[in-house]
Amino acid sequence: MKETCVLAYSGGLDTSVMIPWIGEKYGMDVIAVLVDVGQKEDFEAAVERAERLGAAEVVKIDARREFVEQYVLRAIKANGLYEGVYPMGTSLSRPLIASKIVEVAEKKGASTVAHGCTGKGNDQVRFEVSIRSLNPRLRILAPVREWGLSRDGEVEYLEKKGVKMDRGKSRFSIDDNLWSRSIEGGELEDPWVEPPEEAFVWSRPVSEAPGEPEYLILEFNKGVPTRLNGEKLDPVELILRVNRVAGSHGFGRIDHMEDRVVGIKSREVYEAPAALTIIRAHQDLEKLVLTRLELEEKRRLEATWAWLVYSGLWFEPLRRAIEAFIDFTQENVDGEVRVKLFKGEALIVGRRSAKSLYDEKRATYSSLSRFDQTLADGFIQLWGLSTVRANEVRYRKS
Numbered sequence: 001m002k003e004t005c006v007l008a009y010s011g012g013l014d015t016s017v018m019i020p021w022i023g024e025k026y027g028m029d030v031i032a033v034l035v036d037v038g039q040k041e042d043f044e045a046a047v048e049r050a051e052r053l054g055a056a057e058v059v060k061i062d063a064r065r066e067f068v069e070q071y072v073l074r075a076i077k078a079n080g081l082y083e084g085v086y087p088m089g090t091s092l093s094r095p096l097i098a099s100k101i102v103e104v105a106e107k108k109g110a111s112t113v114a115h116g117c118t119g120k121g122n123d124q125v126r127f128e129v130s131i132r133s134l135n136p137r138l139r140i141l142a143p144v145r146e147w148g149l150s151r152d153g154e155v156e157y158l159e160k161k162g163v164k165m166d167r168g169k170s171r172f173s174i175d176d177n178l179w180s181r182s183i184e185g186g187e188l189e190d191p192w193v194e195p196p197e198e199a200f201v202w203s204r205p206v207s208e209a210p211g212e213p214e215y216l217i218l219e220f221n222k223g224v225p226t227r228l229n230g231e232k233l234d235p236v237e238l239i240l241r242v243n244r245v246a247g248s249h250g251f252g253r254i255d256h257m258e259d260r261v262v263g264i265k266s267r268e269v270y271e272a273p274a275a276l277t278i279i280r281a282h283q284d285l286e287k288l289v290l291t292r293l294e295l296e297e298k299r300r301l302e303a304t305w306a307w308l309v310y311s312g313l314w315f316e317p318l319r320r321a322i323e324a325f326i327d328f329t330q331e332n333v334d335g336e337v338r339v340k341l342f343k344g345e346a347l348i349v350g351r352r353s354a355k356s357l358y359d360e361k362r363a364t365y366s367s368l369s370r371f372d373q374t375l376a377d378g379f380i381q382l383w384g385l386s387t388v389r390a391n392e393v394r395y396r397k398s
Contacts (some may be wrong), residue, residue, distance in 0.1 A: 004056070004110040005141065006031045008101050008127065011046030013165055014116040017154045018143050019053040020161055022114060026141070029056040030114075033104050035097045036060065037067045038178030038236075040201075052163055057108075061100050064178060068235045071096055072179050074323060075275075075309070077223040077330050079283050079302050082310040085256050086268065087275035089180025094123055095314035098130035105138055114141035122261045126312035133315035172199055178239055180272040191267040195255060202247040202271040206344040209250040213342035215349075216245060218281045220337070223330030225278055239274045246273035250344035261311050277346045281337035284348040289332045289355045298329055 005022050009015045009032035019030050032050040034043060043060060050058045071092040074080075082088050101113050113131060117124035119142075128140055149157065155165050171186040181202055187193045197205055219227035228238050246252055252273025258266050286295060301322045308319045335353025339346050361370045 002027065002029045003112060004029045004031060004105075004108055005112040005114050006033055006101055006105040006108065006110045007055075008097055008113070008115045009034050009046070009050060009055075009058070010116060011041050011043070011049065012116070013151065013154050013158075014144055016049055016053060016163070016165065017149070017157055018114060018116060019050055019055050021143055021147065021157075022141065023054055025143075026112075028112065031055065031057045031059060031104060031108060031110065033101055034058065034060045035100045036062045036064055037093045037096065038064050039176045049163055053158075053161060059104055063096055063100060064236055067093060067096055068178060068239065072239070073224050073235065075179070076225065076278055076282055077326050077333075078305045078323070079279050079286075080306050080309060081279065081302075082306045083256070083258065084303075085254055086258065086270060086310075087180050087272045087279060088306065088309055089177050089270075089272065089275065090123070090175050090182050091126065091310045091312075092179060093177050094126035094312070095130040098127050099134060102131055102134045102138065106135065110138075112139040112141060114143060116144055117142060119145040120260075120262060120264060122310070122312065125261050126314075129312045130315060178236065179275050180270050183269040183271070184266075188267060188269055191257060195253075195269050199269060200253065200271055202243060203252045203273055204248055204250050206250040209343050210248070213340050214245060214249060216242065216277070216339045216341065218242075218278065218337050218339065219335070220282060220285055221334055223282065223326075223333040225282075239278070242277050243274035246277045246341055246346060247271070249341040249346075251341055251346045252276050277339060277341075280346060281339055281348060282333070284351055285335050285337050285353065286329075286333055288351050288358060289335065289353050290329055291357065294329055298326065301325060 005026065005028040007015060007018055007022065007030050009019070011034060015032075019032060022028055022030050032055040034046060036043065047058045047060060075088065075092055080088055082091070104110070105113050115124070115127045117127060124142060124145070128142075131138060131140055158165055172183050172188065173185040175182040183195070183199045188195055188199070217229050218225050225235065225238055226232060228241055233241070243252075252271055254268070254270040254272065256268060258268040260266055286298070290298070305319060305322045305326070308314070308316055313319065332355045334355055335351065337348060338350035340349045361368055
């Protein structure tokens with residue numbers, strides 16, 4: 001009886017080649033698993049292609065809601081931005097996809113799983129660490145690291161199997177889901193070259209953005225966005241709406257030099273209008289309702305959280321420990337934030353909360369002030385005591 005391999009199947013060129021290749025190389029039946037996390041994919045065509053290439057079974061899993069509720073919402077509460085820039089859509093989806101692959105493998109009694117990652121990228125780390133964390137007994141195949149085929153070679157291989165892949169497809173490598181869109185390859189590999197407009201789908205060029213600003217009011221409950229302009233929305237729909245509106249105003253593009261897990265610096269281009277808008281609003285609301293010390297410590301832990309997620313360590317216990325702290329702070333992150341979208345920017349122009357720590361009567365310079373300014377003299381003397389004493393001892397002439 002043949003062994004079975006469960007393949008994380010994207011419907012793209014590499015994983016399409018893997019279906020017959022694994023059968024030929026390892027003599028295994030292949031179950032292709034398509035996990036929908038909101039990517040723009042022709043799933044019907046992908047399923048048909050997998051069947052034509054000899055997949056023993058094709059399993060399609062709609063994981064969009066789980067992706068948002070169990071991964072994206074955690075990222076919002078953590079203000080998850082790797083290196084302060086990238087909202088980690090790809091990074092967040094990989095442990096979820098890995099978990100689904102493991103579930104199918106266990107259900108079908110498969111001994112082996114496979115993925116389509118290269119040896120240069122981060123995804124191989126994310127998939128394999130996640131799979132081993134969930135079921136270390138599974139054998140993992142990474143065919144792209146083995147076969148050394150070029151894109152043209154892969155296309156020719158499939159054509160011999162009677163399946164044609166479009167050679168004229170975009171020269172860019174795209175990975176997208178509900179939270180972000182990653183764009184790689186082509187001329188983008190030169191850090192000096194400006195990304196062409198054809199690389200972008202979710203955002204308009206600023207030159208074509210509306211001539212009038214548009215305002216969004218995002219309401220958060222315990223750190224999670226729940227309403228948009230007063231309308232209570234399912235989190236998936238809320239993200240989709242913010243993505244459309246913010247992108248229509250030319251906001252949400254990222255172009256930066258990124259440090260990969262494997263030690264390579266890479267030029268990365270992303271689109272994430274909703275992610276950047278929502279995280280920016282969330283950060284602003286936190287400044288209204290959290291204390292200075294809570295904010296300072298949270299920023300340090302946010303950087304660690306983002307590094308763990310980006311680096312494929314979703315199942316690292318430290319992530320859960322950090323989230324325990326984050327969840328405690330989010331008990332007070334209730335309120336509304338007003339965002340002004342205009343010509344490629346998303347400006348925070350208003351915020352309010354019943355849990356606000358801002359006291360206008362203490363902060364105002366008007367006659368309504370309740371702040372006793374005479375207290376400042378003693379405070380300043382105590383605040384600077386050690387600094388003044390150090391200067392007395394070290395620098396003043398006797």
